[in-house]
Amino acid sequence: MWRATVLTLFPELFPGPLDASVLGRARGEGHWSLETVDIRDFSDNAYRSVDDTPAGGGPGMVMRADILAAAIDSLDDASDEEAPRPRIALSPRGRPFDQARAKALGDGPGAVLICGRFEGIDQRVLDARGIEEVSIGDFVLAGGEIAAMALVEACVRLLPGVLGAAQSLAEESFSRGPDGRTLLEYPQYTRPRVFEGVEIPPVLTSGDHKKIAAWRRDRAIDITRARRPDLLGDTPPGDEDPIRDRHKIEGAPSDAKPDKDKDDAP
C-alpha cells in the first residue's frame, strides 16, 4: 500500500478533497493510506507554539528545528526500513514537481510530507533529517497543505488500479507518447454534436480511427507548440520537430539568432 504521512499545523484540513471520488474510493479499497501528524503536539510550551523570530531579523516567524525534528522522529518508521519513504518539505524554493516525479514517487512506497507555514522552516532540520524541498509552482501559498494535497493526488491517481481505463493515463498531458514526445493533450469534445452553432470536428465522428489518432496528435502538437514550447525541446535528436521542420520548410535555419545590428538599424 502507498503510504502518505503529512506533518502539519492543520491536520483537520485532511483528507479534505483527497477523500472525494476515485481517490477516496481507492483509499477505502486499500490502495493508499493517509496519516496526519500535528506538529503542535511536539511543542515544548503551554501555548503549543512551534515558531520563533528569524535569526538575523526580518519579518514573520520561522518553524523551529527542534520541534519539527521531534515530530519527524516520532514517526513509526518500522515499515520504512526496507523501503525508506522520501521526506519532502513543500516549499516555493524547492525543486519543481512534475508528472515524471509523480510517477517516480507513485512507484515507491509513499512519502513523508512536511507542510511549512510562516516564513518557512529552520534550515538545520531540513539538513539534519535529509528533507528534500519540492515546489508545486512558481507562486507562493500561505502554507504547504494544499501543495501536499496536490502532490498526493498526482501520485495516487497513477497507482495501479486507482483509475479505470489505463488508456486515459497513456494519452493525457505530460505523458510520453510512443514517439518519445511529451505533449499536452488534444482538445476533447462530447455531445451535443452542435453547441451554440459550433460542430464537433467532423473527423472525430467519422469512425476512422487512424484519422482520429492523426488529428489528435496534430492538435496536441499545435497546443504544445503554442503553450509549452519548452516541452518540445524534449524531443530526442533526429526525431521530427514541428518547429525545426517549419523552419526547414521556410528555408530559415532553426537556430538562427536575430541579427541584432539589422534589427537595430534605423
Ligand SMILES: C[S@@+](CC[C@H](N)C(=O)[O-])C[C@H]1O[C@@H](n2cnc3c(N)ncnc32)[C@H](O)[C@@H]1O
Ligand atoms: C508563505 S510560504 C513561505 C514562503 C517563503 N518565505 C519563501 O519566500 O520562499 C509558507 C509555506 O507555504 C508552503 N508553500 C508556499 N508556496 C509553495 C509552493 N509554490 N510549493 C510548495 N509549497 C509552498 C511552504 O510549505 C512554505 O513553507
